[in-house]
Amino acid sequence: YYGEQTMGHVVQTAGLAVQNFLSAAVGIAVAVALVRGFARSRTGELGNFWADLVRGTLRILVPGSVIAAVILVACGAIQNFSGIHEVGQFMGGSQQWNGGAVASQEAIKELGTNGGGYFNANSAHPFENPTGFTNLFEIFLILCIPFALTRTFGVLVGNVKQGYAILATMVTIWLSFTALMMWTEFAHHGPALQAAGGAMEGKETRFGVGGSSIFAVATTLTSTGAVDSFHSSFTGLGGGITMLSMMLGEIAPGGTGSGLYGMLIMAVIAVFIAGLMVGRTPEYLGKKIGGREMKLAACYILITPALVLVFTAASMALPTPPHSMLNSGAHGFSEVLYAFTSASNNNGSAFAGLNANTDWYNTMTGLAMLLGRFLPMIFVLALAGSLAEQTPVPETAGTLRTEKPLFTGLLVGAILIITGLTYFPALALGPLAEGLAS
Template sequence: MSPVLSGVLQLTALVAALALVYRPLGDYMARVYSSEKHLRAEKLIYRLIGANPSAEMRWPAYLRGILAFSLASILFLYLLQRIQGVLPHSLSLGFTAISPDQAFNTAASFVANTNWQSYSGEQAMGHAVQTLGLAVQNFVSAAVGMAVAIALVRGFARSRTGELGNFWADLVRGTVRILIPISVVGALVLVACGAIQNFAGIHEIGQLTGGTQQVNGGAVASQEVIKELGTNGGGYFNANSSHPFENPNAFTNLFEIFLILVIPFALTRTFGKLVGNVKQGYAILATMGIIWLGFTALMMWTEYAHHGAALQAAGSAMEGKEQRFGVGASAIFATTTTLTSTGAVDSFHSSFTGLGGGLTLLSMMLGEIAPGGVGSGLYGMLVMAVIAVFIAGLMVGRTPEYLGKKIGTREIKLAACYILITPTLVLGFTALSMALAGPPESILNTAGNSVNNSGAHGFSEVLYAFTSGANNNGSAFAGLNANTPWYNTTIGLAMLLGRFLPMVFVLALAGSLAEQKPVPETAGTLRTEKPLFAGLLVGAILIITGLTYFPALALGPMAEGLS
């Protein structure tokens, strides 16, 4: 079978699997978030944290709950890393405390659902930190994103009230009823296919070329499934999802791509059910699907239709890719992980062709909305839908409306702030990192000691790092030494600001929409469930992103790809 045909067949199987579970999972999540009943386990959690799950919250109270919970999570995870040397399964295996700047970076990363790692997992983090700290955050940070998305959906669905639900109930339900059950089944599948799940120590094994290598055990399968399902991305091992203990074979590779996409796509069905019009969900699904399939096809083309003698001799751009996955599956994985806020990798993006690396960058720069992260993809796409109907309203001279709500001055200002905050972080921190240069031991010595490649590729490494951090992706170009005080601190700040500042604007927008009374549909109302609107939305996304990032892309991946 030709490599191209193999890639196309895998893509077809993936689309079929997603289509099969789209409706039942989407309907189930709609019931979870609209139910008035609480499970016994949930009631116990509410008593332990002192929350009243039935109390409705306006957007400021909802936001305070998110920030308080996230701050407590950062402090706990930071402390856990700083005392790692005295924790069980850490001291005996030789793991010591994590340095302050790296502990801050990692705590910010996992709480922000980014999972950027400036360390080698098997060499830095013991079993206690991995399971009690990082794995737990994989669940709850994903549940926070889903809660914000549901709050925005309620803003569209409700009227004459500023109440958006209860954050603590949404957090607990998303974790207990959605993420944990799917993760249990997914972990069993990975273990059955060869992923490891234990608390073993360090083993010394022989190598094919002679000599020995030390390899850790760990609760890998359970963490692998939630890192994909929750669009987190942090690997138990430094090689991430290219490591055979995390991703043993071609089937598990496709299964992990499925896990990354299944909730973000199904949430569009949930959205349609909660607003009382499933066709609106189909329009959002179509927009996400068009962008994802288009970028996947482009990525496969760049990695198959290559130029250069070395690539032609190899038959494709195989550098940095696993033989057991191949170019097609690696291209699908790379597109999926960067169009969502996942950051897991089964190949090294720095080794992709110049244009292929540029596509991974552009995928993140879209705002990771096609289909985006768990929750964050849906609320990001809905904000873009608000922008799109505003543009349409300007074209015809009519006050824009979306789902029966008028998009006025307040709403468009909040949406504009949402789409501007991430580019400001990305371009600002990239410019500072490339411009600052101090003595070797100084925190201001940024690019000098960290960028391993000169010219356009070196610039792309820095741009990719901050794009990944501010968009809460977490993948890396693999050529940047980010474990320095400067990058640990600035990328940590980019991750926190890129995660929580947009949530402020989303929740404020939800509160504003919920207070409105519904606007009757008339003959002049834009039909936002039609293909015309989906096309307008795709165009608005690509144009806004292109205008924002084109100069930076021209200096990096485009210059390299066209050279």
């Protein structure tokens, strides 16, 4: 939708902004419930959802958003309730501009890893993201809570080093993907790109290749969906990195709350793999990882790839509206794959080359968002309940030390291998084929 054309001030501020708070608070509540599953024993109690929702909203999201909104206003973002008015242009003539309570919505949009935007141009719009500093500040807001929740995890389980191990895993993946994106966008071949100093197509000159690349990785490694450049215009490999970032499950650092519980699911799987290697019953934070726990973890990691691949395959096989794909070949396939990857992972960004405003894509992406959001939560809460009912297992000399760098390396490897085996064929048909061809 075009926010400035189709949404009034009341809908934007009292409707969409409220949902931005609730969505983020729900993610935090589910993550805390899973952490309590590790911290508690011999109980079926995981806390009170309403209490956690209120605490997350009033103690974290509202105060943080107020501070962020004030900073954005001070740096040039608008905050008013003015209507459409004429603005003169340097070259003569005039243009219509709409006002709005932009800074306040931009704050929770980024802090709650929600995405969207007051204007259709999203965070590339100068009213939402005026300068290079605000661009970096919005990246900070996107990453702030997901990274900080790792310490919350360590404190609640009584061992902050466990939180630091999860944090190290997230940081390793985030830095690696950022470096890869920088390389693909700065070092791309072609005389036009070399003359411009990098792949500038689809990028704001205010931010350049560097600021746009960092923002793209931050927004796709989290479930944000805010964009300050158009991912469809990235190089073939650069577009593939944005897709792979979401395909990891958005866990580095991931969405507000959802990143932590997604990473803990992957930690459970990594511990299970390590247990198979050494022939021991896998344990994580004193809890045995048995058949029931592994079934729930497997369901969690399978539901999103199933949604992405099945819906993408159906869209390519069925006679969907031919005008939806504005490009043919590998890039056209990437547009469809990106759309369902973004929807299933609750990201919300788009490749911007696909006309998804059709009955088919509206319905299928809506289903992907619905199932991709709630089904994983069900498996997370079921796993939390199973863990909370257990009696803690005493630590022995053979227990895997999950706060050490060795476990961080194992966790990174497990994430990349599982994701690669799941999505490599689809990536090979789209961004890899396009990137290697260029």
